[in-house]
Amino acid sequence: MALQESGEMYLETIHRLSMEQQIVRSIDVAESMGYSKPSVSRAVSLLKQGGYLLVNAHGHLSLTEEGRQVAEKVFERHKVLTAMLTALGVDRAVAAEDACRIEHVISEETFEAIKRHIHQV
Numbered sequence: 085m086a087l088q089e090s091g092e093m094y095l096e097t098i099h100r101l102s103m104e105q106q107i108v109r110s111i112d113v114a115e116s117m118g119y120s121k122p123s124v125s126r127a128v129s130l131l132k133q134g135g136y137l138l139v140n141a142h143g144h145l146s147l148t149e150e151g152r153q154v155a156e157k158v159f160e161r162h163k164v165l166t167a168m169l170t171a172l173g174v175d176r177a178v179a180a181e182d183a184c185r186i187e188h189v190i191s192e193e194t195f196e197a198i199k200r201h202i203h204q205v
Contacts, residue, residue, distance in 0.1 A: 099155035
């Protein structure tokens with residue numbers, strides 16, 4: 085199943101939350117993303133069907149290996165792009181918001197070139 089931007093955003097959010105707290109629930113995702121509980125429940129169901137997410141009997145969410153790989157890739161892009169934009173003088177909040185949009189459409193080739201450039205500077 086190919087993920088759309090929204091699926092990547094959910095996985096990234098679950099990944100980020102799991103680094104901050106031991107247990108991640110749908111309500112945590114809803115609060116973090118500012119989405120309704122029904123919207124998150126639908127997304128969780130689709131991500132579970134796609135093999136990206138596991139939900140235990142208590143409703144705790146955890147990423148599968150495939151889900152973790154996608155989440156880490158998107159999260160890395162977010163961090164690198166935010167750092168790059170901030171280094172260019174963009175306000176941190178604006179940089180993070182722009183990075184969030186860019187991270188889903190940037191090619192692997194361009195992203196790798198940006199990483200190489202940042203490491204050279």
